[in-house]
Structures are given as C-alpha cells and as structure tokens.
Amino acid sequence: MNAEPRKIGASERPVIRQLDEAAANRIAAGEVVERPASAVKELVENALDAGASRIDVAYADGGKTLIRITDDGCGMTAEDLPLALSRHATSKIDGTDLLNIRSFGFRGEALPSLGAVGRLTITSRVAGEEAVQITVSGGAMGPVKPAALSSGTVVELRDLFYATPARLKFLRTDRAEAQAISDVIKRLAMAEPYVSFTLREVKGETSREIFRADAEQGELFDALSGRLGRVLGRAFAENAVALDAEREGIRLTGYAALPTYSRGAAVEQFLFVNGRPVRDRMLLGALRAAYMDFLSRDRHPAAALFLTCDPERVDVNVHPAKAEVRFREAGVPRGLIVTGIRHALAQAGHRASSTVATATLGAMQPEPTGPPRIYQMDRPSYGARQNAYAAQMPLHSFDEAPQPFTGPTPDPFTPSARVEPVPEATPELTRQPLGAARAQVHENYIVAQTERGMVIVDQHAAHERLVYERLKKQMAQNGVAAQALLIPEIVEFSPADAARLLEAADDLQRLGLTIEPFGGGAVAVRETPAILGEIDAGALLRDVLDELADQGESLKLQARIEAVLSRMACHGSIRSGRQMRVEEMNALLREMEATPHSGQCNHGRPTYVELKLSDIERLFGRT
Missing domain, CATH: 3.30.565.10 (Histidine kinase-like ATPase, C-terminal domain)
Structure with missing residues (x-):
C-alpha cells in the first residue's frame, strides 16, 4: 500500500489505441x-x-x-x-x-x-x-x-x-x-x-x-387514477389524495396516499419528470419531508408524483440510463413537493385510510352460521344429553336438586354496576362525518353512530393530534422563542462547511437558532430554541450540515422542535382511562372533523375506525 509509484520507461509507455x-x-x-x-x-x-x-x-x-x-x-x-x-x-x-x-x-x-x-x-x-x-x-x-x-x-x-x-x-x-x-x-x-x-x-x-x-379514457386525473388503481391496486386509489399545484413554472400532479396508508418499505414511491420515470435522491427526500410530521421512522409514504416543466429547466443527460435528472433551480421542485403534498393532506381533513376498517373487519371472526352436520353414530343418547344439560347448571354434583342463588345482590347504584343512560343520537349529529357519541368503552374508546354505520375513536390518540396541531399553529403565528446564551458556543468547521451553514442562517434564525461567523471556519451560536432546553449546539449544527450536504436543505431543527411539541401534546391530551361525558365526546368528534390530519396520531397510527352498517351486517350473516 505504501510502495512508491513505478517509473515507466520510454519502451514501456502504454500506447493509445482507437477501439473498434x-x-x-x-x-x-x-x-x-x-x-x-x-x-x-x-x-x-x-x-x-x-x-x-x-x-x-x-x-x-x-x-x-x-x-x-x-x-x-x-x-x-x-x-x-x-x-x-x-x-x-x-x-x-x-x-x-x-x-x-x-x-x-x-x-x-x-x-x-x-x-x-x-x-x-x-x-x-x-x-x-x-x-x-x-x-x-x-x-x-x-x-x-x-x-x-x-x-x-x-x-x-x-x-x-x-x-x-x-x-x-x-x-x-x-x-x-x-x-x-x-x-x-x-x-x-x-x-x-x-x-x-x-x-x-x-x-x-x-x-x-x-x-x-388497457388504455384509460377521460380527463387526466380520471385516467391517472384508473391506471394507478390498475398498477398499484384499488387500495391505493381509494386512499390517495389528488395533487395539483404549481410554482414558478413547475407543475406537480399525481396522487399521494394518506399517512395511515403507509408501507413498511419505500416500495410504492414513483417519481416522473416530464413523463420520464426517475429515481432522484433529492425528490425522494422531498417526499419523505412532506410526511415527516405524520409518519414514524419505520414507515414510508406511498405516492406517484408527476413533475412537468420546460425541458430546458431540467437536465436529463446526467446518467447513461437516464434514471437521474438535475434541475436548474433544485429548491423549487423540492419545495413544491413538500407544500403540495401537505396542502392536499390538509384538505383531506380527518379522513383516514379505508384499509384500517378492512383490517378491523378481518380481525373479527364470526362463528359459523349453520349447524354442523351430525352423523347418526355421533348423535348422543337421551341419557347423555340429560347429563350434559345438568352439567351446565351451577351445581356441585349431578344428584343435587337445583338451589336458588343466595349470594349478595349487587347494588345498582355502586360505581361497578351503574348503568349510564344511552345518549340520544339526534339526526343532526348522526349526519356529521364522525357521528354522535353513544358510549365510551374501557375508558379509552368512543363509540359513535353515523348514518351509514359506526365509528370507534381512540380518544387519547385523537386528542393528541388535536393538541399538536394547535401548538404548531401557535408556533407559526408567534414564532419560535429563542433563548440567548450567556456565553456563545463556538463550533469549529472547515471554511467550506461554515460557509454552507451561514448560507442557511436566516432559515435557522426563524426557528430560534442564531449563528454568526467567528473567523476562519468557526461559527458562534448566539441563541438556541427555548423549547428545546439545554442542547448540544455543535452536534445539532453537524446534523444540519450533513442534511444540507445531502439534500440541499435541512429540516433537522424543525423536526426536533416538532418532536418536542409532539411530546407536549402527548402529555397534555386526554389520557387513557379517563371517563368522558357525552358532551365532551361529541365536542372531541366535532373538533376532529374541523382539524386537518386528525385521522392519524402524531406517530402515523389511525385515530378512528369507521365500519359501514353493511359490513357489520355481513359479519352477522344478515345480508
């Protein structure tokens, strides 16, 4: 490995040839x-x-x-x-x-x-x-x-x-x-x-x-929806929202799946630039960033995104197989994907994936509806049947006469036996998307009646998302409070890395992190986000720098702030085990209907399951 380079003499000089x-x-x-x-x-x-x-x-x-x-x-x-x-x-x-x-x-x-x-x-x-x-x-x-x-x-x-x-x-x-x-x-x-x-x-x-x-018919979105349903399955088509956004001459169309319709691997992520299928790291990073607030780390979004622009704004001649592209203004398509998907998901409101209800119905195993066939040799005798009937009675032996029950009579007014009156489900409430609250089960799940069936709501997960969205809205309106350091923290970088960080200084300052040049490759950290408490500013800046080098944009600081807001929402939401009044349950349902993204909690899990009446009747063999 440490040998000196071999000297090539005139007689050994390689000859340049034209390949056939x-x-x-x-x-x-x-x-x-x-x-x-x-x-x-x-x-x-x-x-x-x-x-x-x-x-x-x-x-x-x-x-x-x-x-x-x-x-x-x-x-x-x-x-x-x-x-x-x-x-x-x-x-x-x-x-x-x-x-x-x-x-x-x-x-x-x-x-x-x-x-x-x-x-x-x-x-x-x-x-x-x-x-x-x-x-x-x-x-x-x-x-x-x-x-x-x-x-x-x-x-x-x-x-x-x-x-x-x-x-x-x-x-x-x-x-x-x-x-x-x-x-x-x-x-x-x-x-x-x-x-x-x-x-x-x-x-x-x-x-x-x-x-x-087969060739699809109709307008672009109808044809695309039909083709995606044929290629990716009906489940994707039923649980995806349409995208149609434009920014600075670049248009984004396609479909993005709801967060509750997520995958265990990035197997349903399809990107097209001017109709050409591509695998572009920058665009895939934008897709992940769009779902950053809705999915846990081990889940991956599903989407088919189509970017259309003037061919002169994108270079497709950067890879022999034309699998990669390079945009003239890389930040425009990235920002368009992030904002376009988030806006479409917000318009979906409280909607959750239909696959959740399918999985719920699949977990319910109804008993066989018909009596099993009994062969003559298997038919019990009269005496055996009498003994079997007697064995099912609460007796200590078969030869004792039935005795009346002499245990204590439960008090109907004790907490363990109290029966709450069933709340009235008015037509106005049942016509709402999440219906009227009818009961609370195990002090954690709200059962609501709708015109077409029933809804089961996880009260803690639902309220956690509502509080989280409220905290994010307050942060967007009032900004991120910054905490000034008594002694600025000096972090050493290479001159090139320091210059890259300082280019993003304005974006970091909006999130409460203030940095300034300190000579050479040093960067001085003057303020940090107050909500994060005491942090390792050097480690945070290195993470931000790695993300800038990899994707051209950093969401690391924003992700950490939102993670803190998510924890605050978790601790400040309705806990499991708390009994709720009917008015409280209905108020929670109405707020879910008015809050975007309320169909999934902060970790991407569904907050409610909707079961159609026809599906419930099918479970009981009534159809």
Whole structure:
C-alpha cells in the first residue's frame, strides 16, 4: 500500500489505441444495459417515442433468452434500419440543443448496444410501404430483407449477453429478473395512462399473461387514477389524495396516499419528470419531508408524483440510463413537493385510510352460521344429553336438586354496576362525518353512530393530534422563542462547511437558532430554541450540515422542535382511562372533523375506525 509509484520507461509507455466499433458498443452496453429489465426499458421507450398506442412485451427465462417488444408505432423504412443500429444515430434530437429534450430516448446507444451483446432482430413497416427486417448478432449487422408485418415494429432480442458471457454470471434468478421487468413495465404504464400495455411470459409454445393495462379514457386525473388503481391496486386509489399545484413554472400532479396508508418499505414511491420515470435522491427526500410530521421512522409514504416543466429547466443527460435528472433551480421542485403534498393532506381533513376498517373487519371472526352436520353414530343418547344439560347448571354434583342463588345482590347504584343512560343520537349529529357519541368503552374508546354505520375513536390518540396541531399553529403565528446564551458556543468547521451553514442562517434564525461567523471556519451560536432546553449546539449544527450536504436543505431543527411539541401534546391530551361525558365526546368528534390530519396520531397510527352498517351486517350473516 505504501510502495512508491513505478517509473515507466520510454519502451514501456502504454500506447493509445482507437477501439473498434464492436468493442465500443460492448462497453456502452455495460452502462446502458445492466440487466434484461434495462433492455426492456430502452425498447419500450423507443416504442413510446414512435407514437405507439399498444405495446406488447413478451419474455422467456427472465428475459435472458428472449425479449420481444411489439408496438403499433410509426415504424421504420429500409433506409432507417441500418442507421438505427449505428451508435449515436437517433431521430429524437438533431444535436444542436441537448437541454430541449422532449422524448424518452435521445442518446442513440440502446439498439447498437443490444446488438453488440445479443442477437437482435428488428422487423418494421411504415404505412404505405413494405415491411423490412434486419438482424445483428454480436455486433455483426446483416442485410435488410423483406418481411411480413401489418404495421408498427417488432424488436426481438435473443440470448442477451451471449457475446459477453461474463455478464451472465452477475444476473440474478429468472424470477428476480422477471420481477424487474414487471416493475419497469408498470412504471412506464403509470407514465402513459392512454397507452395499452401487455406483459407476457413465454414458456415453450405457450404464454402466460402477467400484467395488462388497457388504455384509460377521460380527463387526466380520471385516467391517472384508473391506471394507478390498475398498477398499484384499488387500495391505493381509494386512499390517495389528488395533487395539483404549481410554482414558478413547475407543475406537480399525481396522487399521494394518506399517512395511515403507509408501507413498511419505500416500495410504492414513483417519481416522473416530464413523463420520464426517475429515481432522484433529492425528490425522494422531498417526499419523505412532506410526511415527516405524520409518519414514524419505520414507515414510508406511498405516492406517484408527476413533475412537468420546460425541458430546458431540467437536465436529463446526467446518467447513461437516464434514471437521474438535475434541475436548474433544485429548491423549487423540492419545495413544491413538500407544500403540495401537505396542502392536499390538509384538505383531506380527518379522513383516514379505508384499509384500517378492512383490517378491523378481518380481525373479527364470526362463528359459523349453520349447524354442523351430525352423523347418526355421533348423535348422543337421551341419557347423555340429560347429563350434559345438568352439567351446565351451577351445581356441585349431578344428584343435587337445583338451589336458588343466595349470594349478595349487587347494588345498582355502586360505581361497578351503574348503568349510564344511552345518549340520544339526534339526526343532526348522526349526519356529521364522525357521528354522535353513544358510549365510551374501557375508558379509552368512543363509540359513535353515523348514518351509514359506526365509528370507534381512540380518544387519547385523537386528542393528541388535536393538541399538536394547535401548538404548531401557535408556533407559526408567534414564532419560535429563542433563548440567548450567556456565553456563545463556538463550533469549529472547515471554511467550506461554515460557509454552507451561514448560507442557511436566516432559515435557522426563524426557528430560534442564531449563528454568526467567528473567523476562519468557526461559527458562534448566539441563541438556541427555548423549547428545546439545554442542547448540544455543535452536534445539532453537524446534523444540519450533513442534511444540507445531502439534500440541499435541512429540516433537522424543525423536526426536533416538532418532536418536542409532539411530546407536549402527548402529555397534555386526554389520557387513557379517563371517563368522558357525552358532551365532551361529541365536542372531541366535532373538533376532529374541523382539524386537518386528525385521522392519524402524531406517530402515523389511525385515530378512528369507521365500519359501514353493511359490513357489520355481513359479519352477522344478515345480508
């Protein structure tokens, strides 16, 4: 490790060579085509750029032996096919402006890369002309031949990576590769709701349909909701709120799920920029920040977000697979996502996820409704039945006569036996979203009657959210009180880190943390948020600095302040075990209806469960 660098003599000097085209294509394939799913992504995007309205994808052995993409796009002529297989040849751009890109593909690397590492056959037909076909295998291109095809294009890729067998060792199992292909198709299907997609697995002479999404109809949000319901399931569509916000020329649309519809992993987070599926760390961080106040650390939000802007404001040419983007003003889309989602969730009011009620009904196991079949040999005799009946009576032995109960009679006015009168459920109250309070169970759960069923409310969790929202509102109106330090705390940083912190000084001061330059890389902390008490200012600033370096914005201080408010709300709310009067219960229900985010507590758990009357009747077999 500590050896001195070896001196290279004139005779040993490495010679710079021009790689041949086949080697260059194989190297490019290593960047563009990582696995079969990457090949599917590139080919389907080509079909979309060609204006296809129907796309059929077939694969075999996880895409390792066969990938076939069939579309009804505009097609290619005999002159186009050889050019399409040449490196950096594309119909998407002319090369004069790499910032004004309005198509999926533009690099001109996908087809030649696939032809360099597999056996690629392209059959295509332009309207009014004859169909043509070309084949390239391991980089060797064949002649253009006549073919039979009604319209569109069929791209067939066989034996992927046969020309680079070492790459095959790094592929996963057929099942894992097939799942990756399915994920790619579903992402592109979400991006294009007006296009029909079909995914099939081929085994021998038969095929099995894995996924199908017919073209949606109607306006954008109706079509998008239908497509998301088809791809992500009805549960997501039923428990998501629509997003439509705009800031400085960037528009945010899509759907974000309610906090109570959260996931155990970040598996339902989909981001699209100008219709292109991306995995951008900055945008994913904004999504997490939008739910920071509603979910615990081990839960993840679900959302499908679509950002639309002028192509010149975003650079998509920063990654060979076009999976990452870079915005000219990074803070605008981030802030738009945070405020757009929070505003939509606030408009949802007290609404909670319907999956909570589904889980509640699933936990209820009704007894069998019909009598079990009894065979003659299992039918008890008359004597056995008499003994069984006698055994169920409170007697010490079968030969004793029944005796009257001689224990003490319970006092109906003692606290243990007092029966409260059932409060009257007026029509005005039952028409409210959370209904009229009818009872309190175990001194913790409020049972309310609605027009369509019943609601069960966790009184402590609900009141905790109400108090928390009240404290946040007061903080927003009055600001965060700052506590001046008798002796300023000096924290040493590198000059670059200190400059980055001081750029955010105004934002930190609004949250009660005042910092000033102290020469070189030192930063002086003059004031800290009073609500946090005695804190380690140096550790807090380092956390803020790490977040600034990672995401360009820090929410660490705000999160710590809100965590304190959350604890204050927890201690200041109605405790479990407290008996509530009917008036108090109804007042709590009305305040929940008027308070945003009251459908979940500060930790993301539901505050109430709503059960439809039809579901309750189904449990008892009355339907």
